[in-house]
Amino acid sequence: MVNPNKKVKRPDGLGKIYKYKTDENENILTLPISELLKENYIYIYRAINKENFYIVPDDSCFFFKEIIYENEVVGFATYRPSNINESSLVMQYIYILPDYRGKDLLVEEIDEAASLFESSILIEYPSRAIVDVLIKHKLARVFNNRFVISRIPFIIPMVSLSDANSKVVREEFDMTDKKGYSKLSLVYDLDLCAVVGLASSDIENMYTEDVTEDDDLNNYNTMSLPLRVDNEKFNCIEKRENESMIQDETYFKKVREIVDSQDEIIQNWLTIL
Incomplete structure (x- = not known):
């Protein structure tokens, strides 16, 4: 019988x-x-379930890439095309087994994927932990002890500020009736654990569901929904609720x-460079 906890080996070190x-x-x-993980990497599948690592139900990807450490598969990353920039790929998910974190595998994966796919990489819904790794490796920089500018662009679905502060985490938020627009941003708020999408010119423009594709989507402010893992570690839902700049509508x-x-x-x- 195959040991379900035994890691997949790659003797040549190539994922x-x-x-x-x-x-x-x-x-x-x-x-x-999820099906691919369950069929080929049951130990990773069990690990993500144990950690409540979120994968959108029935989500799929264009590319599924193994992450290798010392000739063993210790994680994965998935990618899809960007609907904003044709020369980019979106990193939808990246997961590394707990024992192998802190070994620079995230940064290595970004570099390797960019070279392999000949595309710039966008990170979808980065967690605070991912942003912290980018800061550590000087791929992101903190200003005013709070706001991060990243060299690696982030991509998020556009939601209204009221939705972003509705006390509902991304994992439980119903996107069924949303229009599915996306926004790129280099800005992240460490306090609120949020990607901040700023309007390109009209700083008062707030994204709402009334906005259509006929409008300039770049010219609307938006903020990412909170992630469950970030709320558990950083209490970001309460921080959003108590943020004075949000309360007085001066945040953006x-x-x-x-x-x-x-x-x-x-x-x-x-x-x-």
């Missing part, structure tokens, strides 16, 4: 990549993430002021 397929009608057949204006006041430093830093 396997699963790729989407096409049928006879050129329809794209994506990879069901003040974040914009902070970012603009550091613009020269930020632009110089972003251009340094």
